[in-house]
Amino acid sequence: MTKKGRSLLWFRKGLRLHDNPALLEAAKDVEHLFPVFCIDPHFYEKQPIGVNRINFLFESLADLHESLSARGSRLLVLRGDPKQILPQVWKDWGVTKLCYEQDTEPYALERDNEIGELAKKAKVEVKTFLSHTLYDPVEVKKAHGGKTPETYKAFQSAVAKMPPPPSPVRDAPEKLPTIAPKAKGAEEKATGVPTLAEVGYTDKPTTSFHGGETKALARLTKSLEDKEWVVQFEKPKTSPAALEPSTTVLSPYMKFGCISARLFYAKLVQIEKEKKKHTSPPTSLVGQLLWRDFFYTVGYHTPNFHHMLGNPLCKQIQWDVDPVLYKAWDEGRTGYPWIDAIMVQLQQQGWMHHLARHSVACFLTRGDLYVSWTLGRDTFDRLLIDGDHFVNNGNWMWLSASAFFSQFFRVYSPITFGKKYDKQGKFIKHFLPVLKDMPDKYIYEPWTAPEEVQKKAKCIIGKDYPKPVVEHATKHKDNLNRMKSAYDANKSPQKRKEISDGFDEMARAEVLDMEADDDEDEEK
DNA sequence: TGTGCGTTGATTCG
């Protein structure tokens, strides 16, 4: 049988050659294969992506290109809106089949729907595959009696009724079909992975984590080396103050699909079987993978999951609109070293420990500043190399006690929480060198240090390092009362609606616009 | 309608 046809493999997430069913389908029985990634302006129109995050993506693309090249292919990187670009290239290149991995994020659903329609008109066959999550969110809902599981437990009971997650499919073949040699515009349009400078970045990336399937697989192997550690893993017992991460840091690779969740899962289950005794969800490593699938599932089925307004799961809360407090948090100058050090770690590394994220998220919202979780979500989305739509939004609602979690009286202290893990404040001193000579005794509350101690440490509070922007002891108590009132109000649909109607989204937008205004001021 | 539980709080007491 002679091979005919030309397929286009569209990479979005799933930046890998292992466990990639769309790739296997695209490479099957065709004469030529066009592996494509689109740099879609949609993802940086709302806010500029942090340099670490965009670099992680570019590194992942470069790695993908290398791996494809080793198999006689290459990665074609296109610039622009895929809804415009793809129809053009499949016409130019004579593409007969379009293959990609399903993406359930709201923007992706809309985009892919539209592209599906365009493909139909152009008589391009479309084949899609579910391989980003362990379970299909649609199937999970079915298994739960047609209702969306809104708690982890409900999710667990739903998936317990389902077949286990599919095993990873076989790796990409050693030889892939080539790109058609004279495909019109293939070389001009697809100019390889862009440099940071080309897309307007002048700053260098600062993170020590690097993207790509190769790095991902190496990290997976290393993470699973110590099987005893694997089977004893309990997330809450790992330290948020460790300078060498106390967890796997596989999340950025999971976000971009440099690693397959199903591969990770299969390996964990194998080790658990081997060792017999092991920890269990929700705290175990398998439990962590299930959290990811839980948020993907509930997020997919909840309208306006990434908003407070119009989100049926989300408590309607009249958060303060305070650009000054928000910016102090965002830029790591709240005057609470534990909070600021974590925010600096976010800027530098694009990654923080899960409990560190809890600390700063609680602080921004119900704990101290009483600023909307959606602003914190945006900061994380901009700077985290593992920022993942459903997981990020879900966790922000959790920490702000807007959904999933309702014991709002459990507040993280910006002073004592970190102390439990790091009495000497090594973490703080690493990320806030201005405090490096502050005695351990004052490291979590430097404003309490006597003047001569501050002088000796060459760190005057209010000059070299900020005074606290709010007083935690009093503010968190005020907030507790406000949360109690908000919860009471949410019991009444009428009052809930009143809060929604009165919540000024424009005011929230102004907070974001402030940064643009600042830039203008600097130029003047 | 009551009860127990919920991935990861803080403080105090023994």
Place this chain on the structure above:
DNA sequence: CGAATCAACGCACA
């Protein structure tokens, strides 16, 4: 260092 207490939420299930 573990347990009780603080003040007290919503949800699932009996």
